[in-house]
Amino acid sequence: MHRVANGALNVDQQHETGDGTLVPAMSDRDVRRKRPPALSFVLRMATLRKFMRIVSLLALDFAGVWLALFTALLLKLLIKGNHELGPALRLASGQTEDFLAFAYLVTVLLFARSDLYADRPRRPGLPKIVASLFQVTLVALIFALASGQDFSSYYIFYASLGFSILYVSSFRWLHTEVTGWLLSRAGYTRRALLVGSGKHIDQVAHALAATPGKEIEPVGYISLTPRPDNGLRSLGSLADLGAVLERDRVQEVIIADPDFPQEQAVELVDVCHQRGVDVNIAPSTMEILVQRAEFVPGQSVPLFKLKPPVFDGIDFAVKRTFDLIGSLLLLTLLSPLLLTLSLAVKLSSRGPVFYRSTRPGIGGLPFDCLKFRTMTDDAGVSDEELEALNEADGALFKIRDDPRITPVGRFLRRFSLDELPQLVNVVRGEMSLVGPRPLPLRDFEKLEEWHKKRYLVLPGITGLWQVSGRSELDFDDLVRLDFLYLERWSVALDLVILLKTVPAVFTQRGAF
Structure with a gap:
């Protein structure tokens, strides 16, 4: 009777029960029996591939972290230290060694936590790499401050973060392409x-x-x-x-x-x-x-x-830090524009510069959402009268040619400039830079229960709504975009949405 080479069950040793199920007969050999470790390692090429994959990724991550620290320190020495290139290279290399062990250890641990050393089908891409490197930087900053180190600036942290994103993501992309090509050429x-x-x-x-x-x-x-x-x-x-x-x-x-x-x-x-x-x-x-x-x-x-898809623990700390730094930076850079728009609103029509719209925030708790006023001062009284003119479906209320909007207000809405004061809401912790858009109370009261999952997180100034068609999408599609964002959030995704918001605003796609 013929047996297979690996000692598995003989085909003729199987029999079928009365109900048609398959019952294997016993064999004197079973591939699950333990082999000597060295022999098992040689026989199972999958183990060898796994070893080579992890070692190669660890090496590339080491090179990326080293280059990020070295580049950041070298630029600082050349720009602020007035060093010649030769001495600067030696000094930057020595300083890199001081930070490297800790930075690399934290990187490996957080990358492993995020499955960044998993096999190709399960290994995440750029968004998870960026999020993990952001967490590495945050951990390093907290450790440095807790250990009593003083810094004249925090350049080393944000510069090394930027360079590590560049180097590590590039190396890993190259690794994926090369290994994929090799496996394809080998006919694997x-x-x-x-x-x-x-x-x-x-x-x-x-x-x-x-x-x-x-x-x-x-x-x-x-x-x-x-x-x-x-x-x-x-x-x-x-x-x-x-x-x-x-x-x-x-x-x-x-x-x-x-x-x-x-x-x-x-x-x-x-x-x-x-x-x-x-x-x-x-x-x-x-x-x-x-x-x-x-x-x-x-x-x-x-x-x-x-667990519900909420931001907690280190994810909340990362997102809140990103929001705070980003909103303060934008308020500083946009302050001349904000002042100009404030004067335009004030001089063009009677009423306050800012409009405080009470909207449900995280958990449905109300807060005052700040906007530049775009309507006449008594616009709120005519909502019920204009309900029949609503051009949006579901809970949304939109009118393309709303007679209540002022000329300046129409310009602000066309380019979403009326939303800029919400940067203050972000600083106050009531909103996030990116997240589900907060709806007025009138719209909130018309939501179905499954819609309210979007209120498990802070509402955002922009989100997938704004970069995916905005008012051209129906309400259920907009809510599904919110759910997609909650499931796939990362710092990289927030950055992508912020960058895509700018062309979406200037092309005026779906805005009214």
Whole structure:
């Protein structure tokens, strides 16, 4: 009787029970038996690739952190220290050594926490790199202040942050491109078998086909329901699994069905692992939610708590620091413009310069949202009369040719300049630079319950609304953009939204 080379189950040693489930017979060898560590390492090339991936990324991160510190210190010596290039290079190199060990250690720890050393499909991109480097800088600053160090300026922190973002992200991008090219040239693919129900197999097959690089090659499928038409081969029934794994040299099985029968799943995993075949599960909505779950210890049953997408802990500290520094900087740079706009509002019509609009903030708590006044002083009394002219759907209230708006106000609204006083709200901690837009009380009272998830965080001056069509989108789409922002927040995403807000404002897309 023929046995496979690795000592896995003989195909002829499987038998089927009366209900059609697959039951493997016992074998004298099992690939799950322990091997000597050195032999196991050599045999499992995946372990070698993982080792090389982590070592190469650690080396690139080391080079990026070193270059960031060195460049920041060298520029300071050349510009402010009046040093010649030769002495400045030696002095900057020596000073870099003083900071390097601590900076690199914190970088590695926070990068590991963010899965930045994970395999290619799970490794995050630029937004997570920027967020983690921002956290490294914040930790370094807090440690320096707590240890009693004095600084004439904080140049070393923000300069090294900027250069580390440049160097580390560039090195990692290059690493991804080069390793992807090498794997492609080597013809590296993982032969995968899709198992599940017809429609789910079809969805996963299309997703794999659209994945750049195509490192997973589906060799066929086993369907529990009528077979889908997705261009793949049907390889039989679940009872044929052992034979299929060996005949088609399958390296991993993907369960493409969130409702896959539990008993059959346990048997499938056992048959696969006896042959050294990995098993992956294509996630359903519940598995996606579990990615942000937090384990609850001390329970008789393993429980995971689904936390709301709020900013807390170090994320809150990072975002609040970014908001405070950014708003103070913008208030300083824009002060001449703010003064000019204040005079224009005051001289063009009767009434105060600023309009205080009471709006729900975080948790629905009201606050005074500051804006330049754009309407006549008694504009508020006509809201109910103009309700029939509302051009927006859902909870929003918008009129393109609102008769209450002053000429100066129309200009301010066209370019969203009336929102600039909200920088003061950001300094006061009532708003954020980027976040879900705060709605007037009239609009808030018309929200459905699922809309109110957007009030779990501070409202923002700008957000995905402003860079994704603004008033051209319907209200439900706008709320979904808020949810997308909450799930994917990072400092890099905030920076991208702020930068995209400028062209969105000047092109006047969807603004009225």
